[in-house]
Amino acid sequence: MSPSQKKRLAIVGLVITGVGVATFLAIMSMQSSFEYFKTPTQINSEGFEGQRSYRIAGLVRKGSVARLEDGVTQRFNITDCEQDITVQYTGILPDLFREGQAIVTVGQFTEHNSAPMLVADQVLAKHDENYVPSEAADAVMLQQANKCNDADGAVTY
């Protein structure tokens, strides 16, 4: 390599390193704003602001889904396996919605029975990174619905 090539190699190397470090620092300082959702435990410990929209993710708690008297509003708990949050949603739920399914709910908090309740205007289903042939799925689906009962408690949203 000629001296001028060496110099340009050094410049390109410095530019990449500089941009990399700057980006890394910027990302580290804004870490929490890149998160798409919060968990029920975070809300229960941090509290909530009334006029703000939140995204909360968790698994639909087994046996918690109930339909209110108006016939179109449903109330259910979502859990991160430590704590629960009650969610109320009026409208059509996604096809994947079922007990044990990971979902993301979007809406505002109110007090209900002196606990925070999310009045959701959007419910999104969150599928995980596992792909399993449907004919071999029974055991896996069972495992999915009982995720919180696992001894090691490893939950991926």
Next chain:
Amino acid sequence: MNPFTSIWTFLSTTYHRLGSPREFYRISRYVTPVFGFLFLTLSALGAYFGLFVAPADYQQGDAFRILFVHVPVAWMSLFVYVVMAVAGAIGLIWRMKMAFVVTICSAPIGAAFTALALLTGSIWGKPIWGTYWVWDARLTSELILLFLYFGIMAVYYAFEERKTAEKAAALLSVVGVVIVPIIHYSVEWWSSLHQGVTVFAEGGPKMPPSMLLPLAFMAVGFMFFYGYALFLTMRNRVLINERKSKWVRALAMGESI
């Protein structure tokens, strides 16, 4: 001569020959159709196995089959960027004409892959998530990648003088390469609606071989599509760049090179 030395000599002469626009033009004429043929064959096989042989997914049913297009084009959107940035760096450091041509010609192809990844992801998102779009880390960073590709193309065409344009576009592509690890790790570093890593997950792919095989066919097939599209556009650009040289004039007069 031992085999390693001769392989090295072969690679190094091929590299240097491809560094010459004229040699590239001569050789690519034979290589380009081979790439096109491999793309068609592999993606046809991948589409057949993906649509008719692979089993339905237990959660998503048949809707997951869009994965066989979405995942390869999303991988390619990153792969093309890396190739473009490495070529840009080679061009900047060694002032190699053909490296700049690789950078400039890769940008629109990479942009197309990125746009397709966003589009197929959006189509997939509606029935499974229940929405076409959310601003989570993965989707947003992939959208930034699309704008980066547009930016590199815009910078190149904004300059009158070709050498300045090439250097500016190459520099932007090198600077922008930080987006690649951010996109890849976005689903691990932050919570997102987008799923985590399936194929390159720790402890092996979280997918049976019956689904991995068509995915592999599609991925390699799309790689050859990139080669095909790249060489076609590079051949055009070489003719434009070298239009004043003897061999292009001779070519225009109907002579062979």
